[in-house]
Amino acid sequence: MKGSMRENGFRAIGGVAQRLTSGLSPKGKKGAKASGAPLARLKTEWSAIVGAEIARVSRPDALLAGRGGRAVQAGGGKVLRLRVEGAASLEIQHRANQLVERVNAYFGHRFIDEIRLVQGGVTAPTLAPPVAPVDPQLAARLAERVAKVEDPDLKAALARLGTHIARGRRSLMLGALGAMLFMRTSRAQTVLAQWTDDQEKLLVVRPTDHVLGRADAPNVIIDYFSLTCPHCANFAMAVLPGIRKQFVESGRVRFVYRHFPSDSIATHASQLAECGGTARFFDTIHALFRSQVDWLTAQDPEGEMVKILSAQGLAAADCLANDQLLDKIIDDVQSGQTLGVNQTPTLFINGQNCGNPGSTDAIGKILDEIGR
Structure with missing residues (x-):
């Protein structure tokens, strides 16, 4: 019964968006040098990272340790071994420093220190969606927001997230919903929905919701997140x-948080968020969001999340197989589907879909207009 429920649950979540083919290795199976999620992602998005011209004559081949030439395990590589067509070797060597910078910008941290070339044939790369140019206004807003943060660790985490968002790349970081917009939905752009009775029931606080605030607070904000x-x-x-x-x-x-995971890793992350129960939910969510870049770029994202939460005293190792935790996530996803959610974050403020207003001030303005 549980097996069937679990299969149906993942099918329901899969209905939200297509699963990513991110090249993640099965848990517990260590591959050879050319295996692992980071290398798979590099191969998949190589054209988007370095440009079509370089991608035609080069191909990521392996991630190596800085010394000894051993394959790199979780925690990131120091050397990217790059297979290059012979005639292009000299040009690629001249651009090596530039390629290191592009790879590190893609991952949002210092992922490799150098590139080592080997000559060989290059198969046609799997083309990824093109990387959009950095939006100067968005980059400026992110820089201003980060500058006001006093906590140095939090500031660093936000800066890394800003790199991913400002570059607008499509990747595992954006989940299977594709490139998500950094939305600032104005009231003039918001279309009032005519809700059915079933939908109306989902726009109020439910007994299973994770809630911040007093029970008699007149306004309700529901956030669907991944x-x-x-x-x-x-x-x-x-x-x-x-x-x-x-x-x-x-x-x-x-304020209400509801799960709307956009891929299988997000589903596992949501299970871990539920692991500590209601009392620890918001602290767990904060810990996972704060370390998002670190665990999402690790070779074993789920294992890295468990490690992070275990260090905070949460017995997270057994939570990924807990069907009851999955049931809660499925229920949230189905409620979001019923309400027409198709991207994250999506905020419903007093029953109105406001997308992602983008700032506290913007939410304050919406509350001034439709608040109680």
Whole structure:
């Protein structure tokens, strides 16, 4: 019975979006030098990272340790071995430093130190969607927001997230929903929905919801989120603290988090978030969002999440096989599907779909217009 329920549950979540083919190795199976999620991602998105011209004559071949030439395990490589067609070797060697910078910018941290070339034939790369240019206004807003953060660790985490968001790349970081927009939906752009009775029942606080705020708060904000979504992480770290201080603690708003995982890793992350129960939910979510870049770029994302949460005293190792935790996530996903959610984060403010307003001030303006 449980096996059937679990299969049906993943099918329901799969209905939200197509699964990523991210090249993740099965848990517990260590591959050879050319295996592992980071290398698979490099191969998949090589054209988007370095450009079509270089991708035609080169191909990521292996991740190696800085010394000894051994395959790199979780934690990132120091040397990227690059297979290059003979005639292009000299040009690629001249561009090596530039390629190192592009790879590190893609991962959001210092992932490799150097590139080592080997000559050989290059098969046609699997082309990834093109990387959009950095939006200067978005980059400036992110830089301004990070500058105001006093906590150095949090500032560093936000800066890395900003790199991913500002570059606008399509990758595992964006989940199977594709390139998510950093939305600032104005009231003029918001279309009022005519909800059915079944939908209306989902726009109020439910007994299974994770809630911040007093029970008598007149306004309700419901946030559908995915733990692999960088915009959700940015919202959780840069916007939610302001919402809590200005609106939740004052008794004006009840804030609700609901799961809407966009890929299998996000589903596992949601299970881990549920692992500590209601009392620890928001602290666990914060820990996962804060370390998102670290575990999502690890060779074993699920194992890295378990390690992070175990260090905080949460017995997370057995949670990934807990069907009851999965049932809660499936219920949230199905509610989001019923309400027409198709990207994360999506906020419903007093029953109105406001997308991702983008800032505490923007949410305050919406509350001034439709608040109670």
